[in-house]
Amino acid sequence: MYFAGVDIGSTMTKVVLMDKSSNLLSAIKGPTGPEYRQLANEVMRQALEQASLQIDNISYIVATGYGRLNVPFADRQITELSCHARGVSSLFPNVRTAIDIGGQDAKCMKINNGRLISFVMNDKCAAGTGRFLEVTAATLGIRLEDMGDISLRATKKIPISSLCTIFAQQEVVALLSRGEKLENILAGLHDALASRIAALARRLGIEPDLVLTGGVAKNTGIVRAMKESLGCEILVPEEPLLTGALGAAILAKETYMKAVAVGEALPTKSRRLEKPTFFS
Amino acid sequence: MVVEKATKTINRLESMHPLRAKVNETYLKSVEAIQAGKPAVWGMLNFYYGDPILKAMDIEVVYPENYGAIAAATGAAQQYLDRADAEGFPTHLCGYSLTTLGYASRMMKELKGQIPPEAPIGGMPKPLFLMSSAAICDARYKWFQALGRYMDVPVWPLEAPIPGIKEFFIEGYYDRMVKLGVKHLRDFVAFVEGMVGKKMDWDKLDKTADLMIEVNRVWHEVNELRKARPCPMHSRDFWSAMPAALFLAGDLEDSLRLYQDMYKEVKDRVNSHVGAIPDEKYRLVFAELPPWHSLAFFDKLAERGWNFVIESVGYHPPIPMDLSKVSDPLERITKFSLQFLVGYYEDARKQNVLGGTTAYPYLKYAREWKCDGALLHPLISCRSASTHLPYVSDMLMEKLKVPSLSIEGDIVDLRLFNPEDALAKAEPFEETMEHYRKMRKQAGFNW
Numbered sequence: 001m002y003f004a005g006v007d008i009g010s011t012m013t014k015v016v017l018m019d020k021s022s023n024l025l026s027a028i029k030g031p032t033g034p035e036y037r038q039l040a041n042e043v044m045r046q047a048l049e050q051a052s053l054q055i056d057n058i059s060y061i062v063a064t065g066y067g068r069l070n071v072p073f074a075d076r077q078i079t080e081l082s083c084h085a086r087g088v089s090s091l092f093p094n095v096r097t098a099i100d101i102g103g104q105d106a107k108c109m110k111i112n113n114g115r116l117i118s119f120v121m122n123d124k125c126a127a128g129t130g131r132f133l134e135v136t137a138a139t140l141g142i143r144l145e146d147m148g149d150i151s152l153r154a155t156k157k158i159p160i161s162s163l164c165t166i167f168a169q170q171e172v173v174a175l176l177s178r179g180e181k182l183e184n185i186l187a188g189l190h191d192a193l194a195s196r197i198a199a200l201a202r203r204l205g206i207e208p209d210l211v212l213t214g215g216v217a218k219n220t221g222i223v224r225a226m227k228e229s230l231g232c233e234i235l236v237p238e239e240p241l242l243t244g245a246l247g248a249a250i251l252a253k254e255t256y257m258k259a260v261a262v263g264e265a266l267p268t269k270s271r272r273l274e275k276p277t278f279f280s
Numbered sequence: 281m282v283v284e285k286a287t288k289t290i291n292r293l294e295s296m297h298p299l300r301a302k303v304n305e306t307y308l309k310s311v312e313a314i315q316a317g318k319p320a321v322w323g324m325l326n327f328y329y330g331d332p333i334l335k336a337m338d339i340e341v342v343y344p345e346n347y348g349a350i351a352a353a354t355g356a357a358q359q360y361l362d363r364a365d366a367e368g369f370p371t372h373l374c375g376y377s378l379t380t381l382g383y384a385s386r387m388m389k390e391l392k393g394q395i396p397p398e399a400p401i402g403g404m405p406k407p408l409f410l411m412s413s414a415a416i417c418d419a420r421y422k423w424f425q426a427l428g429r430y431m432d433v434p435v436w437p438l439e440a441p442i443p444g445i446k447e448f449f450i451e452g453y454y455d456r457m458v459k460l461g462v463k464h465l466r467d468f469v470a471f472v473e474g475m476v477g478k479k480m481d482w483d484k485l486d487k488t489a490d491l492m493i494e495v496n497r498v499w500h501e502v503n504e505l506r507k508a509r510p511c512p513m514h515s516r517d518f519w520s521a522m523p524a525a526l527f528l529a530g531d532l533e534d535s536l537r538l539y540q541d542m543y544k545e546v547k548d549r550v551n552s553h554v555g556a557i558p559d560e561k562y563r564l565v566f567a568e569l570p571p572w573h574s575l576a577f578f579d580k581l582a583e584r585g586w587n588f589v590i591e592s593v594g595y596h597p598p599i600p601m602d603l604s605k606v607s608d609p610l611e612r613i614t615k616f617s618l619q620f621l622v623g624y625y626e627d628a629r630k631q632n633v634l635g636g637t638t639a640y641p642y643l644k645y646a647r648e649w650k651c652d653g654a655l656l657h658p659l660i661s662c663r664s665a666s667t668h669l670p671y672v673s674d675m676l677m678e679k680l681k682v683p684s685l686s687i688e689g690d691i692v693d694l695r696l697f698n699p700e701d702a703l704a705k706a707e708p709f710e711e712t713m714e715h716y717r718k719m720r721k722q723a724g725f726n727w
Contacts, residue, residue: 079707117712120686
């Protein structure tokens with residue numbers, strides 16, 4: 001028996017495959033793009049190839065994330081909050097607080113024994129999300145993945161006063177033209193984002209262990225700024241983008257095994273991986 | 281984004297419809313009054329201080345605050361918001377105020393005092409004067425002052441001081457509040473008499489005050505019935521039916537009969553275990569004002585088994601009190617209004633909770649109506665309905681282990697509320713509510 005979790009985020013699509021003993025068989029990610037139904041299809045194909053499996057071999061598939069309702073082959077949809085909570089807990093059993101900073105939103109979760117018990121989200125403003133960093137990287141003409149390491153070379157932090165992503169870009173450009181060093185500006189920018197997220201997390205009440213996930217957790221500058229802002233240790237998974245898909249795969253397995261245990265036949269979707277049409 | 285028309289899952293009360301119609305009746309009567317050369321006034325929600333006086337003087341009253349909600353619910357608000365924006369009012373001001381400032385600008389600057397033809401439910405006619413009130417909302421004086429500039433009519437500010445809980449229990453404080461209130465109302469009566477050129481009919485005021493108190497007592501009893509499981513009446517019916525008691529919309533004797541009819545219908549539902557939604561899985565308290573432009577959102581939540589069994593204290597009637605021995609109608613009105621403002625203070629003091637008019641009642645409601653969760657709706661353009669919500673959330677969790685879900689939005693500006701995003705949070709919040717259901721049981725609570 002094999003199980004799949006598909007996480008369609010606003011920026012990246014992730015697929016995790018596992019067997020009934022929870023051994024990871026493959027974990028693949030790719031950019032979501034504007035037509036996420038087609039990419040889910042493609043990322044799933046790559047994941048199956050990596051695990052040497054066929055789509056028909058998958059007993060149960062759970063989709064999560066912002067595009068979860070548009071995965072034609074998924075048997076069940078579960079919100080990303082529940083999936084992240086489960087995925088993070090499987091990697092860090094003592095986790096009590098998880099912060100996931102994705103491309104479109106930031107989520108702070110309180111977790112108890114793998115269960116989501118409370119959450120808050122920043123979903124109205126790009127300033128507390130990965131989009132803030134993406135836009136800034138594009139403005140500065142640097143690679144997103146280099147931002148963190150560059151900021152670690154800072155000798156001081158230039159405060160970014162604007163809370164708005166668009167105005168912050170203007171502020172960054174003005175600072176550059178004033179002769180401020182890029183690394184110092186980036187350190188200030190990371191501080192601004194970290195303090196917004198920290199305020200959100202404090203609203204929930206922070207308890208250790210605290211785990212940071214999502215694409216933004218790959219930014220070393222943000223991790224450092226978050227540690228300073230929250231004043232506590234922060235754990236980061238080896239692959240912080242995959243916790244949602246991992247949680248979805250675990251929940252797929254649990255759902256299926258529970259049904260098997262009581263002799264219930266779960267309805268499943270067609271296991272086709274063809275390119276979806278308008279009507280599929 | 282306005283949520284698309286959903287299947288109507290909420291089992292609406294039949295008796296709600298004639299009460300909801302009272303709102304339209306009020307606006308039409310105000311237009312008719314002006315056409316017949318009689319006075320009409322724009323009033324601010326004043327929690328019973330000024331309304332019975334105007335009613336006893338046969339003055340029709342419309343409420344810009346209520347009209348803002350109507351404009352939002354009928355999709356008419358945006359044009360007025362845009363107009364207020366063009367007039368230079370900052371977009372972060374109260375959505376109700378912006379809507380009516382845009383309306384006033386259109387009516388006075390463009391149409392020379394005529395009601396805009398596109399105005400929903402007949403529109404608000406140019407008033408004889410404006411009656412503002414400081415009760416609960418801090419923006420009201422300035423809003424009405426600004427309206428007054430467009431209308432070129434007098435503005436009477438009704439004072440309604442709200443003490444803190446500790447201050448309220450200083451010896452003699454209540455009596456001084458009553459004295460102040462009565463004096464102020466006497467001044468208001470004199471002002472109104474001067475404006476309309478006739479004397480107050482004190483017998484009529486006496487009867488009006490009694491009717492107002494009785495209407496609100498019956499309305500209170502209707503809401504007490506909602507403690508039943510399943511809850512027989514959804515918040516949507518509450519909001520539709522509240523204007524006749526809260527604003528004294530329409531004829532009071534008629535309203536009393538209609539609330540009595542509603543009591544009977546709700547009681548019948550309780551006796552036959554009929555709920556306001558088909559399958560009540562979760563009982564919720566709603567705070568504060570709803571997104572009027574996206575009320576179909578509640579049907580979507582009803583499909584998930586979410587029943588909204590109680591809502592903001594700010595729109596609920598005061599806890600009933602015996603005022604039959606108070607002979608002066610102005611004193612009776614003052615004490616009734618004060619009961620709305622301070623009626624929960626004694627309990628709040630015992631529970632050591634702040635916010636006797638705001639935060640504490642939510643604790644009482646969640647406990648007595650046995651709520652599984654609270655849906656908080658902080659309003660981007662309203663401090664009064666938003667600043668206490670984090671404290672409400674903390675108190676509900678600390679004292680009752682009831683979790684809250686906070687979804688930002690606005691009462692009028694639909695661009696600030698994303699129902700799809702809000703619905704996406706519903707499923708994980710159910711997990712949270714389930715968790716705290718177990719926690720409450722472990723802590724010895726009985727729900």
